[in-house]
Amino acid sequence: MSVRKPIYLDYSATTPVDQRVADKMIPYLTEHFGNPASRSHVFGWVAEKAVENAREQVAALVNADPKEIVWTSGATESNNLAIKGAANFYAGSKGKHIVTVTTEHKAVIDPVRELERQGFDATYLDPEPNGLVDLEKFKAALRPDTVLASVMLVNNEIGVIQDIEALGNLCRANGTMFHVDAAQATGKVDIDLEKLPVDLMSFSAHKTYGPKGIGALYVRRKPRVRLEAQMHGGGHERGFRSGTLPTHQIVGMGEAFHIAKEEMTLENARIKRLRDKLWAGLSEIEEVYLNGDLKQRVPHNLNVSFNFVEGESLIMAVKDIAVSSGSACTSASLEPSYVLRALGRSDELAHSSIRFSIGRYTTEEEIDYTIVLLKAKIGKLRELSPLWEMYQDGIDLNSVEWATH
Amino acid sequence: MAYSEKVLDHYENPRNVGSFNKDEKNVGTGMVGAPACGDVMKLQIKVGENGVIEDAKFKTYGCGSAIASSSLVTEWLKGKSLDEAMTIKNSDIAEELALPPVKIHCSVLAEDAIKAAIADLRQKQGQAGEADACDATCKS
Amino acid sequence: MSVYFDHNATSPMDSRVLEAMLPFLQQPHGNPTSRHGLGRQARAAIEQAREQVAAIAGAHPSQVVFTSGGTEADNLAVQGMCAALAPTRIAVSVIEHPAVMKPAQAMQRRGWSLTKVPVDANGQLDMQALEQTLRQPTALLSVMVANNETGVLQDIAAVTRLARRHNTLVHTDAVQALGKIEVDFTGQGLHAMSLSAHKIGGPQGAGALILDKSLDIQPLLHGGGQEKGLRSGTENVAAIVGFGQACELAQQELAERSANMLALREVLEAGLHRLGATVFGERVERLPNTSFFAFEGIDGETLVMALDRQGYAVASGSACSSDSTDPSPVLMAMGVAPDLALGAARVSFGPGNRIEQVSGFLQTLENELLRMKRMAAIAV
Numbered sequence: 010m011s012v013r014k015p016i017y018l019d020y021s022a023t024t025p026v027d028q029r030v031a032d033k034m035i036p037y038l039t040e041h042f043g044n045p046a047s048r049s050h051v052f053g054w055v056a057e058k059a060v061e062n063a064r065e066q067v068a069a070l071v072n073a074d075p076k077e078i079v080w081t082s083g084a085t086e087s088n089n090l091a092i093k094g095a096a097n098f099y100a101g102s103k104g105k106h107i108v109t110v111t112t113e114h115k116a117v118i119d120p121v122r123e124l125e126r127q128g129f130d131a132t133y134l135d136p137e138p139n140g141l142v143d144l145e146k147f148k149a150a151l152r153p154d155t156v157l158a159s160v161m162l163v164n165n166e167i168g169v170i171q172d173i174e175a176l177g178n179l180c181r182a183n184g185t186m187f188h189v190d191a192a193q194a195t196g197k198v199d200i201d202l203e204k205l206p207v208d209l210m211s212f213s214a215h216k217t218y219g220p221k222g223i224g225a226l227y228v229r230r231k232p233r234v235r236l237e238a239q240m241h242g243g244g245h246e247r248g249f250r251s252g253t254l255p256t257h258q259i260v261g262m263g264e265a266f267h268i269a270k271e272e273m274t275l276e277n278a279r280i281k282r283l284r285d286k287l288w289a290g291l292s293e294i295e296e297v298y299l300n301g302d303l304k305q306r307v308p309h310n311l312n313v314s315f316n317f318v319e320g321e322s323l324i325m326a327v328k329d330i331a332v333s334s335g336s337a338c339t340s341a342s343l344e345p346s347y348v349l350r351a352l353g354r355s356d357e358l359a360h361s362s363i364r365f366s367i368g369r370y371t372t373e374e375e376i377d378y379t380i381v382l383l384k385a386k387i388g389k390l391r392e393l394s395p396l397w398e399m400y401q402d403g404i405d406l407n408s409v410e411w412a413t414h
Numbered sequence: 415m416a417y418s419e420k421v422l423d424h425y426e427n428p429r430n431v432g433s434f435n436k437d438e439k440n441v442g443t444g445m446v447g448a449p450a451c452g453d454v455m456k457l458q459i460k461v462g463e464n465g466v467i468e469d470a471k472f473k474t475y476g477c478g479s480a481i482a483s484s485s486l487v488t489e490w491l492k493g494k495s496l497d498e499a500m501t502i503k504n505s506d507i508a509e510e511l512a513l514p515p516v517k518i519h520c521s522v523l524a525e526d527a528i529k530a531a532i533a534d535l536r537q538k539q540g541q542a543g544e545a546d547a548c549d550a551t552c553k554s
Numbered sequence: 555m556s557v558y559f560d561h562n563a564t565s566p567m568d569s570r571v572l573e574a575m576l577p578f579l580q581q582p583h584g585n586p587t588s589r590h591g592l593g594r595q596a597r598a599a600i601e602q603a604r605e606q607v608a609a610i611a612g613a614h615p616s617q618v619v620f621t622s623g624g625t626e627a628d629n630l631a632v633q634g635m636c637a638a639l640a641p642t643r644i645a646v647s648v649i650e651h652p653a654v655m656k657p658a659q660a661m662q663r664r665g666w667s668l669t670k671v672p673v674d675a676n677g678q679l680d681m682q683a684l685e686q687t688l689r690q691p692t693a694l695l696s697v698m699v700a701n702n703e704t705g706v707l708q709d710i711a712a713v714t715r716l717a718r719r720h721n722t723l724v725h726t727d728a729v730q731a732l733g734k735i736e737v738d739f740t741g742q743g744l745h746a747m748s749l750s751a752h753k754i755g756g757p758q759g760a761g762a763l764i765l766d767k768s769l770d771i772q773p774l775l776h777g778g779g780q781e782k783g784l785r786s787g788t789e790n791v792a793a794i795v796g797f798g799q800a801c802e803l804a805q806q807e808l809a810e811r812s813a814n815m816l817a818l819r820e821v822l823e824a825g826l827h828r829l830g831a832t833v834f835g836e837r838v839e840r841l842p843n844t845s846f847f848a849f850e851g852i853d854g855e856t857l858v859m860a861l862d863r864q865g866y867a868v869a870s871g872s873a874c875s876s877d878s879t880d881p882s883p884v885l886m887a888m889g890v891a892p893d894l895a896l897g898a899a900r901v902s903f904g905p906g907n908r909i910e911q912v913s914g915f916l917q918t919l920e921n922e923l924l925r926m927k928r929m930a931a932i933a934v
Contacts (some may be wrong), residue, residue, distance in 0.1 A: 019590065024582075033571075039567055042565070049867075051856040082790070083622075089776060119779075213788075222759045222760070240625060242651070242654075242657070251653060258793075320452075322592070356450035357449035376794055394474070395473035395474065411448035411450075412446050
């Protein structure tokens with residue numbers, strides 16, 4: 010089997026830059042290096058034209074007006090700008106309560122926590138065991154003083170897709186601003202901001218075969234959304250976000266989003282077939298659990314727990330493939346993935362989880378190799394595992410009294 | 415993180431994986447840790463007539479450092495008396511495997527496993543006094 | 555064939571920097587937080603860049619916080635250092651870049667007082683006025699090392715000495731100074747210093763805040779906890795690698811580069827004087843590459859456009875403010891008459907410029923000035 014190793018199955022962490030994107034970017038590093046804000050010479054004008062062209066490309070993927078796209082240094086900054094910017098601007102008129110979900114990325118949760126420290130009130134909803142937000146519970150959480158709600162379109166760990174349209178309508182009815190982190194969504198699901206009742210949406214380039222260090226924030230103009238800027242200075246991006254625009258990165262993001270628009274449909278069909286093949290192969294292993302809903306899920310993601318095997322030891326065992334784990338050992342703290350915990354998964358299953366995220370360059374051979382590798386390594390690790398031994402002996406592990414520290 | 419050569423070696427070629435019959439009189443079994451914490455070690459020792467550990471086996475649910483710590487310990491235990499085995503410190507294990515600070519707890523667990531196995535054995539063989547002292551340590 | 559004389563706005567990328575970056579643009583590399591081999595490779599590259607930046611800045615690698623650029627570093631300094639303290643006073647020089655001025659002004663909404671310390675006719679900080687300001691409890695003082703328009707340098711060591719006597723923290727925007735003169739974070743007694751990559755042949759989209767880590771700083775961007783919690787967000791590996799490489803080259807070649815640019819500037823200003831220009835800040839120490847000048851009765855915007863048509867890229871004041879029709883606030887603060895200030899144009903050299911380009915420029919300038927004067931005469 011001729012596969013290039015290591016096999017990259019961690020597309021949700023980051024993606025390689027598409028060669029076509031890199032080719033577009035490089036001239037803007039060397040020849041057309043001007044500062045887009047320089048009005049006085051051709052170097053600046055060429056750069057500015059490229060920036061505006063890229064803005065149209067990003068807007069086209071999500072059916073928005075280019076004037077509604079603000080460049081940032083990445084989705085983390087977009088999230089910070091949206092959440093802090095909107096909450097602070099509208100706190101006086103609407104209120105100081107925020108609603109979000111426990112499975113959000115830290116780049117949403119941490120800004121909300123920061124606002125709590127500054128005197129805001131926040132409600133963190135738990136999703137259902139399949140990862141989806143229950144509409145009734147969401148509606149019940151909205152209060153007269155809820156200024157902002159934030160729900161991600163696609164979850165980075167389990168890939169589930171939230172019903173943004175329904176959630177947005179609930180927010181509209183309550184007079185609450187609605188922010189959506191779409192970093193994992195672009196190029197994977199259709200996004201139509203003319204139809205979706207969304208006020209703010211965050212985008213990242215490096216999850217969609219673009220470069221790192223560049224992202225965007227969609228800021229609705231009809232009706233007009235206002236924000237308190239977080240990065241002050243030269244007044245760039247109509248005052249929303251100051252700082253010299255990095256032309257080459259913006260060109261890269263534009264091209265990446267343009268390619269996504271053209272190729273998304275065909276690409277996703279191929280990826281879904283590969284992902285389903287992977288799941289079919291892995292589910293032949295005993296005591297394997299899928300985390301998150303299979304249907305309401307992007308075609309790239311597979312998050313699986315292998316019972317009785319610990320996550321980090323599994324990642325070590327499969328060093329021919331690059332994946333990520335919800336295990337404690339691979340996070341800085343000793344706690345397992347908070348996303349899997351929020352789904353109601355036990356600590357053990359959260360520890361034993363692997364996230365496979367496939368993408369544009371994943372081949373069928375790589376999938377076949379992965380299935381064979383996993384079967385072999387799971388077998389070997391279960392031989393090592395006292396828990397597997399106990400399970401085979403018919404012992405109910407929940408009934409055991411563990412000698413913990 | 416990058417794993418040390420020794421950890422990788424024990425992980426790729428673990429020594430003494432397996433189980434003894436835990437009901438045998440000369441077998442001591444120590445089970446420490448909890449699935450919720452991501453580490454469970456089962457360490458077993460088989461002791462000869464002269465009180466010397468003849469054989470040791472382990473099974474571990476845990477990260478590479480945890481597997482390496484318990485594998486290493488089974489090597490060290492062979493040929494030691496029970497008293498000598500009690501002197502094995504987690505710092506020795508951590509040093510031998512060059513464990514980074516965030517993995518030191520794996521070596522602590524391995525030390526606990528030894529003590530638990532010995533306590534189990536002594537309890538079986540009727541040395542209750544020793545067992546009490548050991549329980550206090552294990553629960554620390 | 556266009557000649558680029560606007561290096562203070564941004565600079566062309568050094569081919570050696572591009573070479574260092576390309577592997578991280580064209581080949582797959584991991585997210586530096588990922589634990590697998592690809593992620594670790596990216597992490598190692600970032601840490602090497604951190605050392606390169608620390609070296610040129612006179613700091614320890616642990617003091618380097620990577621950001622998306624100079625503006626973000628300035629915002630992190632002003633907002634981050636103050637938000638952790640009870641509001642008192644922020645002092646800034648009146649000639650600070652908007653990326654320092656605007657966040658300082660924004661802090662006023664959070665209960666802070668703001669004092670703008672004046673400069674003298676040469677553009678240097680009025681030290682007596684500074685001393686008076688600092689007598690009131692002032693948590694933070696921000697003074698740029700080198701002004702982007704005039705190139706005038708401040709005596710940062712004297713400023714920090716004074717500030718420390720009054721228990722005031724000092725931040726400096728060293729974005730224009732890096733790579734043109736020596737900067738020394740530790741030696742100059744600073745608490746924070748902002749740097750940017752794209753002014754020294756590095757890519758746009760990377761910068762750093764050099765920070766005294768004993769201080770309590772509130773981050774600007776919350777999230778995954780990168781940069782030890784001080785700046786969340788997936789690291790822009792390619793740009794950071796480029797930034798590091800640009801710093802290493804700038805440090806190695808500093809003496810040579812500044813000597814070259816100084817030589818060009820001297821030829822330029824001899825010619826400017828012959829043509830009757832006023833050169834701002836020329837009596838004091840400036841960056842070796844910058845020349846900010848004006849001709850009586852000539853509109854700066856028009857002059858710059860004319861020069862661009864002839865193939866010379868210069869600026870009429872800072873890029874950020876090249877949209878407005880007001881005279882430069884920096885020149886206003888120096889007491890320059892508004893009419894003269896409206897004529898201001900800036901030439902800023904870089905490592906790629908050559909003496910023939912300066913001679914050509916002076917010739918063209920003379921022609922354009924003549925043409926504009928003739929047209930003004932006709933219009934009358």
